[in-house]
Amino acid sequence: MSKSSPPPDAGPSSSYAMIEKINASNDLYEILGCSKYKSDSKEMRKLFLHRARNVHPDKFPSFPPATSAFQKLSLAFRILSDPASKRLYDASPSTSSGSRTSFPSSFWSHDGGFEGGSSAGDLRAADETLNGVLFQVWTEFIEGDFHMIRVVINAINETNSGLNLGNDTVETLEGALRRLRSLLLGGQKYAGVIRFELIRLYEIQQNLRALRWLDLGGRLRLTLQLTRVVVSIPLQIDKALKDEAETELVAERKRLANPKPPPETTSPSPRRPKEPQTISQGPESWTAPTEPEIAASRAGAGLLNSKLEMTLKMTAAVLESGEGWLGGGGKQETLVN
Template sequence: MFSYVFGSASTYFYPPIEEDEDLFDDDFIPPNTRHISWVSDATDTADSSPPSPSPAAGPSKPRERPPSVHAKTRAVINDILAQDDCYAVLGISRSSQIDKLTLRRAYLARSRACHPDKFPDNPEATRAFQKVSVAYDILSKPSSKRMYDSRSTQAPFDFFASRSFQAEETFRGVVIGVINDMLDGDLEMVRTLLFAVNNMNPSLQLGEEGINSVLMTIEAIRTRALTCRTCLFALHHQVSRLLEVQRAFRQLSYFDLRQRSYLSIQLARLAISMPIALEEALRQQRMEDEAESEASDNEESKDQTQLLNRRVYTLLRGVVSVLERMEGLVKK
């Protein structure tokens, strides 16, 4: 039944590598990431979460964050602002060699707590976001990292003196970089799993044409993210999940086929969920814009898709639902 899945699990991923153990919890691989939400960081540690209200049901009031989440977020921002070392700002250990994946994970994890779009009226969050971006820029380039490592550790490092940087461009580069790596390295695995889904669920009527439509839609999100700030922000959460799944996969033994299959399915689901996340983010943005301009509110407008046509949107949601069921079966 899962021959495609087990075959792809040992074919399309990279061999295990040694990575920083402190950035993420090893046991955390969320099985249900259908909706993108910046409402609470508590969702990052939950095994599952109820689906967000459908946009067709009309705009809803933002959920308030629990006090503990507020305190946790403030603590992260305060910690970033209190540090004067690039490694400490990113929350990683000082090392002569840091791989790209570790730096990206650290950057996305820290920027998730302080991105200006998440806290539009908080200057401290904006300053922390800029500081995280400077630290990433320095440590991600071998030449600047060597210069930084060779400096005296006695004098505090000034993150803002005589530096011309664009924090949003750094953010865009990291998110797009993760998407590019996924498209270059994992898209064939996604194709294989889609054929498995098609064979196991004839009622879905996916077919080769549908599979190609799904893959083309995934590839199209890169172009959309390059030109759309709302899309880029929505993908932040999703690409963080992708990196966590890849890290967990690389730590597995080659003989642990069940867990490798489980993570393969999860990575495919996350990739296929990206266009859905963008669609919902754009739809929500449109509804907010209409509310601000006091536009007429009718059912046809609410049901209108922004990025995907209705058939592809329905197809993607169906595939994600099937992959979720497959995850549950493989995990048991």
């Protein structure tokens, strides 16, 4: 299999076609999929997130061209979404290959990726670009459209009294979502856990805004999908935090049970040097944390308390049933252009 060939168990062919198209181009507008004259910052963000969801290397861990495509996509968005760098790019004369003199073709490698040593080609920098956009998406949602989630949860509570979704639960959920914003701001680790859910959240919002007001069935279905995505996000982060705490607890127990021996010191004798002493260490011996200790560790590290965690899981199940009843269970909406 060649380096640029999709693996036999490849996913949707459209994603691989998009990866190939991005890697074959040096024109930033073509890479991002936008028009030079008609695309504003909102349109660029929409196209960037849509393409990032389709080409991100997390979805194609054994397919290197996805990495170079995502890097080129992130670079295109960084340049074109910044007015100053966009003006510089637009003012650069085009070459026959479609690249610009200020962004020469030598910037790209022969297979469409980046030349080694280029900071723009660093995958971490590309992820930081995506995470920055997703942080904006999440902040805008919390400050703007969260009221929709309140309406849906209140409606669910009225028809499913056993869930006990009162105002206190909604307030606690909103507090957890705001804390999640701080976690996303703190670095890439947790953004990677919910990266695709945040893109999905954004796409559902865009589809909702594109619907006609009288399409009540479509609005209800998309609103249920939006609520289920929002409910799933804190559950995933909560699990990641608790798993991390459990792993750290086990590692700490091992470390305490098997401390590193202090460096051996010898006092050389002028008469007869000592033979080197061989210290054989057997297998590590340690006591695993008990179930109550693990439970306490996980409870203290999570984003959600046990009651809210169980409530959100039950709510997600109800929402999924509602989507199935409306004919949209598990259906992935196509982003409206």
